[in-house]
Amino acid sequence: MKVLIVYYSTYGHIHKMAEAVAEGVGQVAGAEAVLRRVPETLSEDVLAKMGAVEAQKAFANVPVCTVDELAEADAVIFGTPTRFGNMCGQMRQFLDATGQLWANGSLIGKVGSVFTSSATQHGGQESTILSFHITLLHHGFVIVGLPYAFQGQMRIDEITGGSPYGASTIAGGSGERLPSDNELEAARFQGNHVASITSKLMG
Numbered sequence: 688m689k690v691l692i693v694y695y696s697t698y699g700h701i702h703k704m705a706e707a708v709a710e711g712v713g714q715v716a717g718a719e720a721v722l723r724r725v726p727e728t729l730s731e732d733v734l735a736k737m738g739a740v741e742a743q744k745a746f747a748n749v750p751v752c753t754v755d756e757l758a759e760a761d762a763v764i765f766g767t768p769t770r771f772g773n774m775c776g777q778m779r780q781f782l783d784a785t786g787q788l789w790a791n792g793s794l795i796g797k798v799g800s801v802f803t804s805s806a807t808q809h810g811g812q813e814s815t816i817l818s819f820h821i822t823l824l825h826h827g828f829v830i831v832g833l834p835y836a837f838q839g840q841m842r843i844d845e846i847t848g849g850s851p852y853g854a855s856t857i858a859g860g861s862g863e864r865l866p867s868d869n870e871l872e873a874a875r876f877q878g879n880h881v882a883s884i885t886s887k888l889m890g
């Protein structure tokens with residue numbers, strides 16, 4: 688069983704969360720986690736102005752995803768930073784190249800799931816994940832979130848991401864906050880949960 692984790696990250700927060708999702712997938716017998724990035728759409732010049740060049744070097748070795756890899760996977764877990772409460776443009780552009788997959792019904796019945804990150808605590812994590820689900824529904828994905836069986840989303844003793852819609856992290860205004868242990872645990876749980884459900888569906 689192949690679980691594709693496809694993501695975009697400017698400063699590395701989503702990359703770290705993606706690695707934790709992959710760990711969770713790997714805990715399920717017979718599940719293989721495949722990490723992929725969507726293509727960058729910003730110029731080197733713009734990335735330099737955003738202060739992202741150095742950060743992106745840390746995951747430059749992750750292969751860039753092709754749309755055909757979506758069709759080859761049994762489940763797909765998407766990771767995107769929030770952009771004005773929506774998925775980032777890089778992910779949107781990648782998904783907008785999947786018209787042929789839609790026309791062929793290639794993704795119908797696959798498990799789909801989303802995780803995210805934002806600068807601020809209430810900066811649009813839930814809207815990003817829920818609006819992402821719309822595209823997944825058009826493709827016929829069976830959507831899986833992060834159930835309350837992951838009790839870490841109940842915590843109020845510390846600031847934390849994570850909701851029934853999916854794992855998330857809060858990066859801080861200048862990206863200074865790294866994903867917390869609780870947020871990484873949520874990401875692992877989501878990866879494990881998606882792989883377990885996919886295994887049952889393939890049963």
Ligand SMILES: Cc1cc2nc3c(=O)[nH]c(=O)nc-3n(C[C@H](O)[C@H](O)[C@H](O)COP(=O)(O)O)c2cc1C
Nearest residue numbers: 696697698699700701768771772804805806807810
């Ligand atoms: C154009 C743009 C729009 C953004 N919009 C939001 C937003 O609406 N809410 C928010 O909390 N953070 C927003 N951010 C911050 C990013 O979500 C944050 O940098 C990202 O989650 C960090 O993840 P990464 O390190 O994986 O890129 C925005 C950033 C950019 C560049």
